[in-house]
Amino acid sequence: MLKAAGAAGVAVTAATAVPATAAGSAFAHPGLLHTQADLARMAAKVKSGAAPYTAGFAKLTANRHAQSGWAPNPQATVYRGAGSQQNYATLYNDIHAAYQNGLRHHVSGDSAYADTAVAILNAWSAKLTSLEGSADRFLAAGLYGYQFANAAELVRDHPDFDLARFQEMLTKVFAPLSDDFLVRHNGAVVTNYWTNWDLCAMACVLATGIFCDDSSQVARAVDYFKHGEGLGSIKNAIPVVYDDGLAEWLEAGRDQGHALLGVGLMGTFCEMAWNQGYDLYGYDDSRFLKGAQYVAKWGMGGEVSYTANTRAKGAIGGWSGRETASAAAGVDPAMTRPIWAMIANHYTKRRGLSASYVTRIAARSAPEGGGGDYGPNSGGYDQLGFGTLTFTRERVSDTGASPVPATRASAPPASGARPQTGGTASPTAGADLAATGSNDIAGWSAAAGITAVAGGLLLLRRRDRVGRGGVE
Secondary structure, eight states: OOOOOGGGOOOSOOOOOOOOOOSSSSSOSSBSSOBHHHHHHHHHHHHTTOTTHHHHHHHHHHSGGGSTTOOOOOOSEEEESTTSOOOHHHHHHHHHHHHHHHHHHHHHOOHHHHHHHHHHHHHHHTTOOEEEESTHHHHHHHHHHHHHHHHHHTTTTOTTOOHHHHHHHIIIIIHHHHHHHHHHGGGBOTTSSOHHHHHHHHHHHHHHHHHTTOHHHHHHHHHHHHHOSSTTSHHHHSOEEOTTSOEEOGGGGTBHHHHHHHHHHHHHHHHHHHTTTOOOTTHHHHHHHHHHHHHHHHHTTOOOOOOOEEEEEEBTTSOEEEEEEOSOOOOOTTOOOTTHHHHHHIIIIISOOOOHHHHHHHHHHOSOOBTTSSOSSGGGGSSOBOHHHHTOOOSSSOOOSOSOOOOOOSOOOOTTOOOOTTOOOOOSTTSSOOSSOOTTHHHHHHHTTOOOOGGGOOSBOOOOOOOOOOOO
């Protein structure tokens, strides 16, 4: 239950909704971003012509990726990062086509869309053997691993879907890189990589663990969310809670685009965990809600506090440095990502809480689209999207959760959090580190029609950095 939270508008009581739990097996399926109850709700609401589901479904059907007959272009090796023959756009376009076709099948009942999704997924599992490139290969593993698992979860019971082969691809190609990153951070000091690097790796480890019924993998992901040393764990990503009920999002000191990405990834992680009985949305007095409220207020042009923080950078045994973020970056209130419907509906509908800023920004962002609706660059494909269709729900009574009332109180211990066999070895100290993350944010911004804002608000603002302490 949340405490009173003052000006941020966080209510004092929560409803009795509880996360789903698996019944009769290790994990509930479908049970990543969407449960069977969720899918049934979407179909019924669209069939009855209910708003805003119909507007959300119209966004889906208008997307070029959501058309039956999409022809996949699988690759044996996918490259992402400077200095490589980058071809990862082929992968993320095909993943979004598989997800959108699978979703469209569940809403419409037309088997042609399920058949298309299965054809895409089978084609990739038959051919893909590795992810390569610079440090950005870890981004590819994290982002596309969790997305691939979600696309496949929608059709895992299709008679033509090669479930075992797809599970093998996830466990050999995607999960090892993400698992290894959370342990070794590409040979860098643990704070070298910003929050989003950890979060996408965490999402991949969790999603592939659930999809492959690997309880130890899921336990590692949940434990890292709570206690991980990197910047993606909740108390490092959201280091300061203020008296007004808002909580500082670390990457607000970096730029708006990456802060939005991080909120979306943490929400995705919490939603997938919720559907397996872990209430991480409510963890540490709903710390994520307070962080999301902060980003929503700031993203709409509101004033927020920011406590300066310094992170160490560099390679273990190699070059090193320190970087301080001293204030929240400037914003463009027109910038958005399809992340808010999921968060707003959880807190206000499932839990009956007030989330004033999140609710407002979700309304401004609706109806949410998906990959292909937010520009051609990779930033427009970082979230699966379509939250207006998939996450809108009635207050409390229509939770979309399993009727089983029990919850998983906590994840089993992570047993040392060792990487899986097949993890990529760290490079030579000092080599191949990416101190700031993907450079695609500029492409994302341009694709979304965002330009420099008058009056000194800058989408990307570099600062002179001065040292002060470590990350809290």
